[in-house]
Amino acid sequence: MAINKEQYNALKAELNRQGVTLVAVSKTKPAADIQALYDLGQRDFGENYVQELADKQAQLPADIRWHFIGHLQSNKVKYIAPFVHLIHGVDSPGLLKEINKQAAKNNRRLPCLLQVHIAQEETKFGLDASELAELVQQVAAGTFSAADVQGLMGMASFSSDTSLVRQEFEYLKTLFDKSLITLPGFTMLSMGMSGDYALAIAAGSNLVRIGSLLFGQRTAS
Numbered sequence: 046m047a048i049n050k051e052q053y054n055a056l057k058a059e060l061n062r063q064g065v066t067l068v069a070v071s072k073t074k075p076a077a078d079i080q081a082l083y084d085l086g087q088r089d090f091g092e093n094y095v096q097e098l099a100d101k102q103a104q105l106p107a108d109i110r111w112h113f114i115g116h117l118q119s120n121k122v123k124y125i126a127p128f129v130h131l132i133h134g135v136d137s138p139g140l141l142k143e144i145n146k147q148a149a150k151n152n153r154r155l156p157c158l159l160q161v162h163i164a165q166e167e168t169k170f171g172l173d174a175s176e177l178a179e180l181v182q183q184v185a186a187g188t189f190s191a192a193d194v195q196g197l198m199g200m201a202s203f204s205s206d207t208s209l210v211r212q213e214f215e216y217l218k219t220l221f222d223k224s225l226i227t228l229p230g231f232t233m234l235s236m237g238m239s240g241d242y243a244l245a246i247a248a249g250s251n252l253v254r255i256g257s258l259l260f261g262q263r264t265a266s
C-alpha cells in the first residue's frame with residue numbers, strides 16, 4: 046500500500062495553518078511507507094507496539110521523532126527509553142514511576158503525556174478526573190522529576206455521534222485547562238485521529254495522531 050501524497054500535503058498545510066502538530070501513525074505499516082512520508086518532510090511518527098517501534102527505529106533515519114501512542118506496560122519502558130520522543134499514554138502512577146526511573150538511567154528527561162479516559166468504551170485506557178488531579182499534584186510536587194510531563198492525551202468514543210465526540214474532547218480540554226493551574230508548563234493536548242481530528246482541533250487540540258487517512262486502512266492491528 047502506497048502513501049497518499051496529495052492527502053498528506055493537504056492535511057499538512059491545513060494543520061500548519063492551525064498551528065497543530067501532526068503525528069503520522071504508522072503502526073502495522075512497512076518501513077518503506079514511513080520512508081516515503083519522511084521524504085515528503087514528515088518527521089513525527091507514532092507507533093503502538095514496543096517491539097515494532099524498536100525495529101523500525103533501528104532501520105529508519107535517526108532524526109525521526111518517535112511517539113509511543115499505545116498502551117505501555119511498565120516492564121517495556123526500558124526498550125524505548127533511550128530514543129523515544131514522546132510517550133502519549135501514561136495511565137497510572139506506576140507507569141510514570143517507571144518512566145522516571147528509566148529516564149534517570151538514560152541520563153535524559155523523558156517527555157510524556159497523561160492519558161485521560163474520556164470515551165464511553167470501557168476498553169480504552171486512561172485516568173479518570175480524580176486520578177488525574179492526584180497525579181498532577183504529585184508531578185507538581187517533583188515526585189517524578191526525570192519524567193517530563195508536558196500535557197494530556199485522550200481518545201474519544203468511536204462513534205458517528207458528533208455531539209458526543211465533541212463533548213468528550215471539550216471535557217478533556219477543560220481538564221487540561223484545570224491542570225494548567227497546577228502545572229503552567231503544560232503545552233500539549235494530544236487528541237484527534239483520522240475520523241475526528243477536526244472536532245478535536247475545534248475543541249483545542251494542538252497535536253493530532255493520524256494513521257489511516259495517510260497510510261490507508263490497516264488490515265490487521
Ligand SMILES: *Cc1c(COP(=O)(O)O)cnc(C)c1O
Binds near residue numbers: 072200240254257
Ligand atoms: C491507531 C491509533 C491512531 C490512529 O488512528 P487512525 O484512525 O488510523 O487515524 C491514533 N491514536 C491512537 C492511540 C491509535 O492507537
